[in-house]
Amino acid sequence: MRNLHRLRSLFVAFAAAAALASAASAQGTTATSVAPSGAQAPDALIRTLSNDVLDTIKKDKSLQSGDVGKLNALIDEKILPYVNFEKMTQLAVGRGWRQATPEQRQALTREFRTLLVRTYSGAVSVVRDHQVQMRPFRAGPNDTDVIVRTAVVPSRGEPIQLDYRLEKTDAGWKIYDVNILGVWLVENYKSSFAAEINAGGIDGLIKSLTERNRQLAAADKKA
Helix, strand or coil: CCCHHHHHHHHHHHHCCCCCHHHHHHHCCCCCCECCCCCECHHHHHHHHHHHHHHHHHHCHHHHCCCHHHHHHHHHHHHHHHECHHHHHHHHHHHHHHHCCHHHHHHHHHHHHHHHHHHHHCCHHHHHHEEEEECCCCCCCCCCEEEEEEEEEECCCCCEEEEEEEEEECCEEEEEEEEECCEEHHHHHHHHHHHHHHHHHHHHHHHHHHHHHHHHHHHHHHC
16 A cells, blocks of 8 residues: 555544644634534534544553554544545545445445554554644635644654545534645545556455455454
């Protein structure tokens, strides 16, 4: 997988993204905790969600050791309600999404989500060493697609750029893409997915994702 280290860092940064939440105002954050419509503002959502995830990981040794089952449960409970995995998958699959049947779309979304979880599970153990600075957030009251920018600061090393792209839905703001060090997650997968669809169709991509997940699962058992 291309840029695997960057992708693993993605979950680390996401899980740690509230370490400096209490100091967000000192970093120049301009948004309020409630959007004009009464819903939670997108930057406030990122801070709140990240706080909750980080606190959970800090209290659970199994999560810190990279337990995939526990990580899946954490994502289902804490993260999934705020992430549009279907749209994320649709954008990564690109034009091939229109060719897919409803059953194939469900399979693609399921396998892509599983791939992301397994890819990032090995990085959870270091989240306690990171802090996040919220970057200034600017959005108009009628904006429905925004980017929340942050910088993840490790105890050692250079800060990691981490941005979230969210859209406003009837159910509130939903994350559908993430940028780490200038690379958007969707774009990172899009070219390889297109190549696999050209070679083996939608079923070929589903088979490839399933095999990658099987290999990652086997590696987890050996670890």
